[in-house]
Amino acid sequence: MSALKEAGLDSLPGAGAEILNDRVRRMISKGKCSGREWLDVMRAAHQLDITTSATMMFGHIETLDERFEHLVWLREVQAENRKSKGFIAFILALQDEGTLLRRVKGIRNSVSGDEYIRMIAISRIMLPNIINIQASWLTVGKAIAQVCLHAGANDFGSIMIEENVVSAAGAPHRFTSNGIQDAIREAGFEPALRNQQYEYRDIPEMIEQQVITY
Numbered sequence: 001m002s003a004l005k006e007a008g009l010d011s012l013p014g015a016g017a018e019i020l021n022d023r024v025r026r027m028i029s030k031g032k033c034s035g036r037e038w039l040d041v042m043r044a045a046h047q048l049d050i051t052t053s054a055t056m057m058f059g060h061i062e063t064l065d066e067r068f069e070h071l072v073w074l075r076e077v078q079a080e081n082r083k084s085k086g087f088i089a090f091i092l093a094l095q096d097e098g099t100l101l102r103r104v105k106g107i108r109n110s111v112s113g114d115e116y117i118r119m120i121a122i123s124r125i126m127l128p129n130i131i132n133i134q135a136s137w138l139t140v141g142k143a144i145a146q147v148c149l150h151a152g153a154n155d156f157g158s159i160m161i162e163e164n165v166v167s168a169a170g171a172p173h174r175f176t177s178n179g180i181q182d183a184i185r186e187a188g189f190e191p192a193l194r195n196q197q198y199e200y201r202d203i204p205e206m207i208e209q210q211v212i213t214y
Helices: 002-006 022-028 035-047 064-080 113-126 140-150 177-186 205-207
Strands: 051-057 089-094 131-132
Touching: 002 177, 022 035, 035 051, 035 064, 051 064, 064 113, 089 113, 113 131, 113 140, 140 177
Parallel strands: 051 089, 089 131
Antiparallel strands: none
C-alpha cells in the first residue's frame, strides 16, 4: 500500500465489507477475507493518510445484532484514526435479484423502503465520526433516496460511467446528471458536485449533457 501511495493512490473504495461478522461472511461471501482482516486493511490505509469508505450490504441472513456490531466496529476503527480523514463515507446497499444467494440458496432480501430509511437514520446516530452517509439510489430508487436525505443521508450518490456489481444483481434504476440534481431539489436540498475527497467543485458545462447512467 505504501508503494501504491507513492505511485499516486490517495483513496480506497469500501466495498467488500458486506456484514463484518464472520458467521455471515462464511455463508454469503466465502473466499473473501475475514471481517477483522477487512478492518485491518482500512486501519493500514488510514495510517498512510489514505481515505477510505465503508459499505454495509444488509437484508439477507444477518441479525439485527450483527448489523449493529458492523456499525460499532466501523465507529471504533474510525475513532482510532488520527492521521487522515479515515472513513470518508458510509454507504448502505441492498440488492438480491440475480444473485446466487437468491437463485441457489433461496435467501431473499425482505428489507422494505421504510426499513432502509430507518437504517440510514440509525447509521447517522451510530456513526457520528463518519461525516458522509450515502443513500444508494441505484438500489432503492429515487423516492426512497429522497426521503433518506431527510433521515440523515447527505450524499445522493453519483453518475457512474460503468457499474457491474449491483446492476448484475438486478438494480433497475437509472439517472442522468440533471435527473439527480432535480431529485435533490425536489427533496428540498441544493445539489453540489464533489470530488472523491468530498470537496465541492464547479459543475462543468459538459456534464449537463451526460446521459450515460447506471
